[in-house]
Amino acid sequence: MGKQINVSLIGNPNTGKTSVFNQLTGLNQQVGNYPGITVEKKEGICKLPRGLKAHILDLPGTYSLNASSLDENVVIELLLNKNDRDFPDVAVVVSDVENLKRNLLLFTQIKDLEIPTILVINMADRMKRKGITLDIEVLEAKLNTKVALVSARKNTGIEELKEMILNYRQISTEPCLHASIMDPEYFERLRKAFPNQSLYKLWLVITQDVNFGNVNRHALHKETNFHIKSNSDLKRLQQKETILRYQFINGLLKEGLKIDLNSATDLRIRFDRILTHRVWGYVIFFMVLLVIFQAIYNWSSYPMDFIDTTFASLSEWTKNIMPAGPFTNLIAEGIIPGLGGIVIFIPQIAFLFFFISLLEESGYMSRVVFLMDRIMRRFGLSGKSVVPLVSGTACAIPAVMAARNIENWKERLITILVVPFTTCSARLPVYLIIIALVIPDESFLGFNLQGLTLMMLYLLGFGTAIVSAWILNKILKIKSKSYFVIEMPNYKLPMIKNVAINVVEKTKSFVLGAGKIILAISIILWVLASYGPGDNFNKAEEIVTSTYNVDAETHSNLEEEIAAYKLKHSYIGIIGRGIEPAVTPLGYDWKIGIAIVSSFAAREVFVGTLATIYSVGSDEEETIKNRMAAEVNPILGGPLFTFASGISLLLFYAFAMQCMSTLAIVKKETNTWKWPLLQLVIMSAFAYVVALIAFQLLK
């Protein structure tokens, strides 16, 4: 029996490694669990030419040798331990022809361990469809190894691979990247301390804390007094290593790999070619947004009208069946209108999440992120900032947390600081009610004007976020860059079940999350609006009656006058009039001022607050929208919600940093109050100035 060659099959997950294993081993393969390790490894025997045999070990998939999980560690421990009975004579790195760049990172690391390493480029049958051409000679020359072009599915290239395994001794063990270039001085000291060891192996031991032979991380220090750098320095060197490797890979692929999308015939490629096109990609995305916002407006108007009327009737019904008194009024005028102010927006929010889920499920959202990455780079951010900015359309809190995947601190900080500009779902109720009041329900070029306005506000939020990022980038001087890698999923028909679950969960969390706060604030506001100090409040009826000419025709006007007088002299009225001078230049009255202050708890509270304040003392069954439309500007006369004051309010909400929870999460993520306070002051001041200019120009 001839010598058996130990072969390790290594590669990124989903590169078709197991298919290659099956083709190599045929029916000889066996599956076995190794003692003490829960991760499954497969082993089998491959018959080679000239009567030789190879023992093939199919190791768990790993993206690199910087282990972050137990199964990845299994691979490294084997590759670092020459005494292991499975230590490979030759390593076969299986890569996917479509993701060669990413796969080559692992290849270069393994080659640097000075093990003979063969590169298998699998899924070669897809090359034509994807418009890919490879120059194998260039790849072999640059990588200093043998490259096998294989299609495990079509069983092509396997015999050539077997031949390469057989002749593994002829493969160079010269590393792709000399570890010492990461930090020449540090690695020179390491070489002197361990003259007989591979530098890259030592480096992996230092950074991974795994054992090989009789050398381990602690022994490095104990035995030779070698000074190991701090964890942050080691991490920085690891990043440098990755960047150097990708620089090498980029140079290699520039010569050895060509992708001609024009000659690609694959359906996915065809879609990608259009959807990620540098012009059409953005046009299509814009059209998709247009359709979504039009649909949100057109489809949700009926359920919204129904909810609005139902809550108005519920208030009236509550007043009729409960004994008259302040507690009944609290429920009918405070709690029910306050809750109505949030429930009414469920249809539109559900539709928004429905469309977002469709985009995510179909795979289109990844293309959007890819498209946005191009814009981000021009504004000094990496593509990784796109994910927080896109998720900011739901809520700023998870979006701020999503910035954790950005390694570069300054890029992360900028992302955190600009995320609150993106239009979160909490702003939606405010936008919707104001748009309904001040933008005519008419068509422009076939598109609903209200829908167009809403879309413009979303684009304004996103645009402001990236412009702010650009300014911050200039101020904060980012020098280093982080890299953005996104795996494009295949297009697929969205699963209705997944979409439904997503819509229900997101809508539920929106309603329940904000609902409790709105309920509490509605109660507080109602009490503050229904009670007041001194004679002006307690003797309001006498004061108003004595100054009013009472007759049958003006009786209802008298009631309204008394209610308005009481509200003006209630606790909330006193507070509101205190802040009125600040909001009058923006075109608002003190009631809107109170709503702005209370919406600091959560933006959605704005509508609930106005619904509660306008309901106090009102005996009529009226919808929130009609109550707001009927409000009169105390200074200018005429409707309070005009085009000028409406636009001013929309702009104020587009730019103001109002949500307390967002401030808290920014403080938590940045570990200081400095950034959230700066965010609060700058954003609020900017919102105020823009709203002021808008009102003064449009009034």
Place this chain on the structure above:
Amino acid sequence: MDVLQNILVFITFLIAVGYVITKFVWKPAFLKSKKESEKGCGVSGCGCS
């Protein structure tokens, strides 16, 4: 009846104020959930919300 309704309003108001304070200003130790105080966070604070 009016007195009773005023008392109910007062109690509801106190509950609402208490909720807002514990939500945004200060939460006494006994109201903090065990789950919240004992949850494990990663080295860089990952997994903490």
